[in-house]
Amino acid sequence: MKDLISNINKVFESRVRLGIMSVLMVNDTYDFNSLKETLDVTDGNLASHLKALEEKGMIKVSKQFIGRKPNTSYSATETGITGFRQHLKALENLIKEQ
Amino acid sequence: MKSDTKSIEDIKAIRKIMEESSRFLSLSGLSGIFAGVTAIAGALVAYFFILDNGNIHYDEYFRSLPAKETLSLRWQIIADAASVLVISVLFSLYFSIKKAKRDGKNFWSPVSRRLLINLFIPLATGGIFIIVLILQNHIQLIVPCFLIFYGLALVNAGKFTFGEIFYLGLLEIITGLASAFVPGWGLIFWIFGFGILHIAYGVAMYRKYEA
Numbered sequence: 001m002k003d004l005i006s007n008i009n010k011v012f013e014s015r016v017r018l019g020i021m022s023v024l025m026v027n028d029t030y031d032f033n034s035l036k037e038t039l040d041v042t043d044g045n046l047a048s049h050l051k052a053l054e055e056k057g058m059i060k061v062s063k064q065f066i067g068r069k070p071n072t073s074y075s076a077t078e079t080g081i082t083g084f085r086q087h088l089k090a091l092e093n094l095i096k097e098q
Numbered sequence: 099m100k101s102d103t104k105s106i107e108d109i110k111a112i113r114k115i116m117e118e119s120s121r122f123l124s125l126s127g128l129s130g131i132f133a134g135v136t137a138i139a140g141a142l143v144a145y146f147f148i149l150d151n152g153n154i155h156y157d158e159y160f161r162s163l164p165a166k167e168t169l170s171l172r173w174q175i176i177a178d179a180a181s182v183l184v185i186s187v188l189f190s191l192y193f194s195i196k197k198a199k200r201d202g203k204n205f206w207s208p209v210s211r212r213l214l215i216n217l218f219i220p221l222a223t224g225g226i227f228i229i230v231l232i233l234q235n236h237i238q239l240i241v242p243c244f245l246i247f248y249g250l251a252l253v254n255a256g257k258f259t260f261g262e263i264f265y266l267g268l269l270e271i272i273t274g275l276a277s278a279f280v281p282g283w284g285l286i287f288w289i290f291g292f293g294i295l296h297i298a299y300g301v302a303m304y305r306k307y308e309a
Contacts, residue, residue, distance in 0.1 A: 015111065018111065018112055018115075019111070019112075019115050022111075022115040022116045022119070023115055023116070023119040025116060026116045026120040027119055027120055027208065030119070030208055034207055034208050037203075037204050037207065038118065038119050038207075039115070088109070088112070091105045091108060091109055092105075092109065094105050095105050095106055095109070
């Protein structure tokens with residue numbers, strides 16, 4: 001039982017963070033506004049979770065300008081991808097165990 | 099087991115988000131039906147008005163004439179085909195935007211952009227190549243090229259929308275290759291590939307996902 005829990009990553013323990021990682025697992029990059037629409041969350045809420053994931057090295061941020069508009073896009077890092085896979089595996093094992 | 103149901107729900111949510119963020123699911127079956135009807139209408143216009151009730155067979159007739167004299171006829175056929183394309187695209191955009199709105203989604207998203215880019219690279223290549231065929235008077239290859247490049251575009255776009263689009267694309271490619279082997283039957287293959295296949299696909303998709 002201890003083994004199962006050890007792979008559950010605290011960083012991902014929020015619906016919004018799970019959502020962000022899910023999107024970035026299947027898309028190379030995704031911009032802030034599209035993330036907001038897909039996950040149906042507020043600016044502030046999304047920004048704080050993105051910041052947390054970035055600080056843990058799970059995602060990386062790139063800022064550029066499209067015309068004059070700033071555009072912030074996000075992508076998952078290697079750490080983020082392997083970490084999220086392990087987290088998913090752990091979730092699945094937890095379900096199977098019961 | 100509270101944590102258990104939570105994990106199950108988490109995984110369900112993850113699957114749904116992965117699917118929705120990587121595939122464009124607002125494509126409506128109605129687009130297929132309309133595109134099919136438009137294509138058949140376009141073929142009828144070509145047969146009755148441009149080809150003089152089928153009295154003009156473009157292989158024999160065209161080859162015996164100097165290319166200059168048939169140019170206007172060739173452009174009429176192309177204008178006809180282009181109108182079919184424009185009307186179909188406008189209708190499919192209309193139905194998709196409507197469906198996206200109904201599902202509370204935004205039509206313009208990273209997924210729809212990716213879908214369009216992947217659709218338009220083979221389509222634009224085919225379009226330009228077909229213009230070359232017209233200018234060089236290879237009329238018998240126009241319908242096969244339309245079908246083949248359109249099929250390739252669908253196969254390419256299949257990864258970003260319903261998987262069924264991939265198979266529709268394969269059928270269009272097969273129809274296009276078959277029509278290349280049987281010159282002179284372009285209109286029939288056109289009606290089958292763009293008309294009947296689209297209507298059958300549209301009806302099937304509408305019943306499966308929308309009705």
